[in-house]
Amino acid sequence: AQSVTQLDSHVSVSEGTPVLLRCNYSSSYSPSLFWYVQHPNKGLQLLLKYTSAATLVKGINGFEAEFKKSETSFHLTKPSAHMSDAAEYFCVVSDMNNFNKFYFGSGTKLNVKP
Amino acid sequence: DAGVIQSPRHEVTEMGQEVTLRCKPISGHNSLFWYRQTMMRGLELLIYFNNNVPIDDSGMPEDRFSAKMPNASFSTLKIQPSEPRDSAVYFCASSPRSVGNEQFFGPGTRLTVL
Numbered sequence: 001a002q003s004v005t006q007l008d009s010h011v012s013v014s015e016g017t018p019v020l021l022r023c024n025y026s027s028s029y030s031p032s033l034f035w036y037v038q039h040p041n042k043g044l045q046l047l048l049k050y051t052s053a054a055t056l057v058k059g060i061n062g063f064e065a066e067f068k069k070s071e072t073s074f075h076l077t078k079p080s081a082h083m084s085d086a087a088e089y090f091c092v093v094s095d096m097n098n099f100n101k102f103y104f105g106s107g108t109k110l111n112v113k114p
Numbered sequence: 115d116a117g118v119i120q121s122p123r124h125e126v127t128e129m130g131q132e133v134t135l136r137c138k139p140i141s142g143h144n145s146l147f148w149y150r151q152t153m154m155r156g157l158e159l160l161i162y163f164n165n166n167v168p169i170d171d172s173g174m175p176e177d178r179f180s181a182k183m184p185n186a187s188f189s190t191l192k193i194q195p196s197e198p199r200d201s202a203v204y205f206c207a208s209s210p211r212s213v214g215n216e217q218f219f220g221p222g223t224r225l226t227v228l
Contacts (some may be wrong), residue, residue, distance in 0.1 A: 034216055042221070043205060043219045043220060043221045043222050044207075045219075046218075049216055090157070094216075098169075098170075099162065099164045099169060100145055100209045100215060100217065101147075101159070101162060101170070102147070102159070102217060104156070107156060107157075
């Protein structure tokens with residue numbers, strides 16, 4: 001069975017400081033994992049994806065995530081937060097045996113303080 | 115590529131009226147997903163199709179909701195009769211056939227039932 005747990009519902013950082021959004025997953029087999037971002041009143045945009053290639057995945061806007069099988073984690077990081085990063089972030093695991101059905105985490109709202 | 119297209123973008127209706135939401139997936143994608151997002155329940159998968167065939171509609175909240183995909187380029191989600199608790203943002207997403215591929219989300223339809 002597939003599932004995702006996002007460990008923090010809200011994260012607050014100051015502009016220019018690092019960002020860490022935590023995600024743990026459960027999967028019956030080698031997973032495909034994604035991070036999506038949703039800005040207020042907008043749709044969901046893909047940040048990055050992991051599909052069993054390099055374990056360190058680089059995405060858009062300076063974000064990256066590291067797949068750690070031993071820890072079943074896929075945490076999202078960014079070295080330096082920008083005001084425009086304030087949004088909600090969703091970690092997702094895909095069921096490749098079920099037409100790429102997505103299992104979403106509950107989301108983490110990132111607040112960036114000036 | 116125009117991406118996933120949804121219409122209307124906003125819909126305001128009165129309780130008891132029929133509502134039809136429309137989605138045009140990205141050309142060549144063969145899976146289509148309908149989601150609902152509310153503050154209380156977050157993102158919920160309602161139904162998804164593969165090659166125009168409904169695969170899993172277990173997320174459809176009740177018989178008032180129905181969805182169709184008459185061809186590869188068009189899908190509808192209908193609510194009849196609508197109720198105030200149906201107020202939400204409804205997203206459509208499409209995905210190509212390959213395993214591990216992401217879903218591409220439309221901009222959403224914001225539905226308000228008075």
